[in-house]
Amino acid sequence: MLKDITLGQHFPGNSVLHRLDAMIKIILSMLYLVLIFLVKGFVGYGLLAIFVFCIILLSTVPIKFVLKGLKPLLIFIIFTAILNLFMTSGTVIWQWSFLKLTYEGIYFAVFMILRIVFLVLGTSLLTYTTSPIALTDGIERFLTPFAKIGAPTHELAMMMSIALRFIPTLLEETDKIMKAQMARGADFESGNLIKRARALIPLLVPLFISAFRRADELAIAMECRCYQGGKNRTRLNVVKVGKIDIIASLVFLLCAAVILTANLAG
Amino acid sequence: MIKTEKLTFNYSGEQPNVLKDIDIEIKNGEFVAVLGHNGSGKSTLAKHFNAILLPVGGTVYANGINTKDESRLYDIRRAIGMVFQNPDNQIVATIVEEDVAFAPENLGVPTAEIRETVDWALDTVGMTEYKQHAPHLLSGGQKQRIAIAGVLAMKPKCIVLDEPTAMLDPIGRKEVMDTLMHLNSKNAMTIVLITHNMDEAVNADRVIIISDGEIVKDAPPHIVFSDVDEIKALGLDVPQVTELMYELRKAGLDVPSGVITIEDAYKALSEVAG
Numbered sequence A: 001m002l003k004d005i006t007l008g009q010h011f012p013g014n015s016v017l018h019r020l021d022a023m024i025k026i027i028l029s030m031l032y033l034v035l036i037f038l039v040k041g042f043v044g045y046g047l048l049a050i051f052v053f054c055i056i057l058l059s060t061v062p063i064k065f066v067l068k069g070l071k072p073l074l075i076f077i078i079f080t081a082i083l084n085l086f087m088t089s090g091t092v093i094w095q096w097s098f099l100k101l102t103y104e105g106i107y108f109a110v111f112m113i114l115r116i117v118f119l120v121l122g123t124s125l126l127t128y129t130t131s132p133i134a135l136t137d138g139i140e141r142f143l144t145p146f147a148k149i150g151a152p153t154h155e156l157a158m159m160m161s162i163a164l165r166f167i168p169t170l171l172e173e174t175d176k177i178m179k180a181q182m183a184r185g186a187d188f189e190s191g192n193l194i195k196r197a198r199a200l201i202p203l204l205v206p207l208f209i210s211a212f213r214r215a216d217e218l219a220i221a222m223e224c225r226c227y228q229g230g231k232n233r234t235r236l237n238v239v240k241v242g243k244i245d246i247i248a249s250l251v252f253l254l255c256a257a258v259i260l261t262a263n264l265a266g
Numbered sequence B: 001m002i003k004t005e006k007l008t009f010n011y012s013g014e015q016p017n018v019l020k021d022i023d024i025e026i027k028n029g030e031f032v033a034v035l036g037h038n039g040s041g042k043s044t045l046a047k048h049f050n051a052i053l054l055p056v057g058g059t060v061y062a063n064g065i066n067t068k069d070e071s072r073l074y075d076i077r078r079a080i081g082m083v084f085q086n087p088d089n090q091i092v093a094t095i096v097e098e099d100v101a102f103a104p105e106n107l108g109v110p111t112a113e114i115r116e117t118v119d120w121a122l123d124t125v126g127m128t129e130y131k132q133h134a135p136h137l138l139s140g141g142q143k144q145r146i147a148i149a150g151v152l153a154m155k156p157k158c159i160v161l162d163e164p165t166a167m168l169d170p171i172g173r174k175e176v177m178d179t180l181m182h183l184n185s186k187n188a189m190t191i192v193l194i195t196h197n198m199d200e201a202v203n204a205d206r207v208i209i210i211s212d213g214e215i216v217k218d219a220p221p222h223i224v225f226s227d228v229d230e231i232k233a234l235g236l237d238v239p240q241v242t243e244l245m246y247e248l249r250k251a252g253l254d255v256p257s258g259v260i261t262i263e264d265a266y267k268a269l270s271e272v273a274g
């Protein structure tokens, strides 16, 4: 049952977006974030909406699936909207004791909602179209320049990929321990919160002990295979930025330029 | 290939030594099985072969290099590969071929050469068709073959395996044993196999039995298993055929001792039957 959890929310496919190099996708996503915060006014947001819609279509990820990513943030969005609605000073439209609904408030609330929605839609497309492995690799290459100033980029990437490697193993183990404890009468599903949390202790203790033992054995196995950190390391798969990545970047920059110009004019 | 001289070792100073005056020499191309009950020091001994542990007393030479020579640590590690019991805890990457590439990547081998080595290693263990798979979805025997391929990718002279079949089902065991026999006969790979399974040990050229950190037997399997009472006194079993012949002999049948293969047993029994 635990095995069914999808991690990283990857949606496999073969669209242009899937085939783009992960590092390029990370950089473009960052530029996209900047773009969202530069855009003001309805013309800008209208164009941005069209842009995001086109990208979602291009990704072949079902729109319903993409919109689902907004669900956990719904409360946060509503909260921010209400805060903006009533806490912005300006021309008062309607007032009830200390609550003031202002024209500016409505304006800011709408834009805040749009910003968050665009932000979530755009960035979730990054994880939907990039496998966790490619993402890790992309992050490592993205951070490479920082290694020169002593940042532990190789270690970070190694940690991420080992975590990815062991998540299924540990999930499987959790499942096994849970079943073993249930067979002995453990009850993980009933009772109040405290009772349930306490029921987890006999699950977590063996899980942690086993995880430490695994870590120990893995460390020795890695030493046996001549692991010596990131220095002088070569790679089996050297990813090169290809034609498609350059074209995608140019198209993105062009769209961004159009949106920003329209934004200034509008 | 591997030579120990008066090797002694203990984990924390005081206690009785875990290894006591061990002298062994493993020659190029040999297939050696190491037996011994739990806690007799087999894993500790194995870890001396590629300088994971260093002797407290005596010397270990791996591929002719003293394991105390720190400057040649990686020459030792790449010459003597090591495979462990739990395949899950030695696979590093999320894709089979990337895992096999781990060692050559660490050694700074050029990319094109890594590709070639990885393909060769996967082909040697018969796992080529799984090269793009996620390791956690494979069977135990397949995972252990990936682990062997990962070690092969260093192009070692010798592979030391510490109970590689202990967690596997009979099919997985056979896969791993077939792979090892193939490596030994076709690639002239030196194999040191630590095992609990006597039926695996009979495949070896030589069996070493270790008890409480001392070597008590070091001979070809048919000689080691000829004294069944002595083996049992050491807390070990004998191969199934040997056990059968032993019981028959006890029952008064005139069959020879030291029979370790089914063919030999068949021959001996046919003679008795006339």
Ligand SMILES: Nc1ncnc2c1ncn2[C@@H]1O[C@H](COP(=O)(O)OP(=O)(O)O)[C@@H](O)[C@H]1O
Pocket (backbone or CB within 6 Å): B011, B012, B018, B036, B037, B038, B039, B040, B041, B042, B043, B044, B045
């Ligand atoms: N990391 C360790 N620290 C302390 N003692 C250990 C350690 N590993 C093994 N031992 C002890 O060394 C002895 C030999 O263990 P080991 O080499 O694992 O035996 P085997 O592999 O034959 O079962 C045992 O008594 C064990 O308790």
Ligand SMILES: [Mg+2]
Pocket (backbone or CB within 6 Å): B042, B043, B044, B162
């Ligand atoms: Mg052991």
